[in-house]
Amino acid sequence: MSEPPASDADSKPASGVRVGSDVPFIAGMAFMGGIYILLIVACLVADAGYTTPSHLLKAINTPEIRFAIKLSLITCTLTTIFSLWVAVPLGYLLSRFRFPGRELVEAIVDIPIVLPPLVVGLSLLILFQTLPGKWFESEVARITYAVPSVVLAQFMVAAAFSVRTMRATFDQLHPRQEHVALTLGCTRGQAFWHVTLPEARRGMVTAATLAWARSLGEFGPVLIFSGATRMRTEVLPTTVFLEISVGNIEAAVAVSLIMVAAALSVLLVVRYFGLGVHSSVTEGVAG
Numbered sequence: 707m708s709e710p711p712a713s714d715a716d717s718k719p720a721s722g723v724r725v726g727s728d729v730p731f732i733a734g735m736a737f738m739g740g741i742y743i744l745l746i747v748a749c750l751v752a753d754a755g756y757t758t759p760s761h762l763l764k765a766i767n768t769p770e771i772r773f774a775i776k777l778s779l780i781t782c783t784l785t786t787i788f789s790l791w792v793a794v795p796l797g798y799l800l801s802r803f804r805f806p807g808r809e810l811v812e813a814i815v816d817i818p819i820v821l822p823p824l825v826v827g828l829s830l831l832i833l834f835q836t837l838p839g840k841w842f843e844s845e846v847a848r849i850t851y852a853v854p855s856v857v858l859a860q861f862m863v864a865a866a867f868s869v870r871t872m873r874a875t876f877d878q879l880h881p882r883q884e885h886v887a888l889t890l891g892c893t894r895g896q897a898f899w900h901v902t903l904p905e906a907r908r909g910m911v912t913a914a915t916l917a918w919a920r921s922l923g924e925f926g927p928v929l930i931f932s933g934a935t936r937m938r939t940e941v942l943p944t945t946v947f948l949e950i951s952v953g954n955i956e957a958a959v960a961v962s963l964i965m966v967a968a969a970l971s972v973l974l975v976v977r978y979f980g981l982g983v984h985s986s987v988t989e990g991v992a993g
Contacts, residue, residue, distance in 0.1 A: 769937070773937050778922060782860065782921040786864070793872040796869050800876075827928065851933045862927060868917045874909070875910075923965065928941060945957075
């Protein structure tokens with residue numbers, strides 16, 4: 707007895723059944739992405755292989771590089787503090803309130819991120835060559851081509867990243883606990899200081915480390931607004947520039963490795979506290 711011909715429905719694969727293997731797709735994606743990963747690793751290996759521990763120690767012991775390390779630590783720390791002073795309130799306002807011009811404020815905050823660094827430095831230089839910047843320098847304190855200009859140049863860019871981080875942190879924090887505090891008689895300020903801010907502490911650490919790392923690597927605005935004067939406004943990125951300009955490649959690579967080590971340390975902190983922010987937010991919403 708002959709079997710009936712198979713219908714179109716019988717010839718199609720069952721719903722939800724995959725046909726073929728995913729290995730070629732995954733291998734192709736890994737190959738394309740792996741090229742970039744290998745490029746980064748190759749650059750780091752090349753830097754490490756170009757110098758020796760003796761060159762590194764010799765570079766660190768020079769007065770100019772020691773001064774640059776010290777000034778970088780001081781200015782990056784001050785920049786981080788100032789960035790948090792701005793990022794915490796601004797990130798909170800952008801996250802919790804809807805007000806006229808909010809989108810414009812967000813766009814203005816992102817301007818230092820999308821602008822070329824040299825333009826940021828040039829804009830600061832022009833600002834302090836005209837009123838009110840010129841009056842401030844003549845009556846209050848010298849900014850241009852001095853140590854305060856280094857902090858201001860770093861702050862212009864680092865604060866934008868901190869604001870973004872704090873905005874995302876407050877967006878992830880459920881406002882329910884804050885509303886409960888308000889119903890119990892707390893003012894908005896008391897609810898912020900005693901409820902919201904403690905929950906955002908991991909995000910603050912992440913914002914601080916990002917601001918510090920960004921400040922450490924800032925070059926364009928510092929070069930234009932502060933100059934690259936030895937033993938005065940010299941920070942680690944300008945040290946690399948100055949050493950290359952005189953042909954001292956070994957010292958430039960040694961300083962670069964110091965910055966790479968600092969950047970890797972900061973990234974580890976960001977990864978750790980970033981995961982902590984996500985988990986704490988998840989637990990708070992679930993609770």
